[in-house]
Amino acid sequence: AQTVTQSQPEMSVQEAETVTLSCTYDTSESDYYLFWYKQPPSRQMILVIRQEAYKQQNATENRFSVNFQKAAKSFSLKISDSQLGDAAMYFCAYSLGYGGSQGNLIFGKGTKLSVKP
């Protein structure tokens, strides 16, 4: 069964600094998607970034980038120039790229990110 592990329950970063959140996953599939979601206190689940496993190039969205290591089954999120609004829970998630349950997301337990002014 596929699993997603986030080993850092809490992280803290100074405003304007860079922070990296870790995520590892376990799967025997070769084609899948990986995601990072942000959940602020409002509870809304906001997609931060996503990566297709077949793409070797790491995804980037403005200040957010990932380090995708397929062989190591690692998918870390780097936040550059951290802002106070980045404070939230961050969830790593996995989904199959095809098949009957391809839309089902498997989430890690999350990392709570605090940003210090």
Next chain:
Amino acid sequence: NAGVMQNPRHLVRRRGQEARLRCSPMKGHSHVYWYRQLPEEGLKFMVYLQKENIIDESGMPKERFSAEFPKEGPSILRIQQVVRGDSAAYFCASSPSPEAYGYTFGSGTRLTVV
């Protein structure tokens, strides 16, 4: 486009009552997913529906829980005879295709059982 609409935002039920959670997908989205988030946990998949069909309910508890997505109207997650352990945030997501790449989540319904 109003996004995925869930209501109510908060719902309080006494033990033994029924809870009905509603989800209106984004316009053009015919695939609906329900997730449950227990306190201090990530979201866990419950059920995947298309219009008038349950495609995958492997994450649904066997008893008291049911879901539907009728031809007209919102998707409904129904919990009968609620217990304290049902207290959680319930999220709905919709997608234009049967994959997570195009997901949009609603803001969730927080169910509190007293």
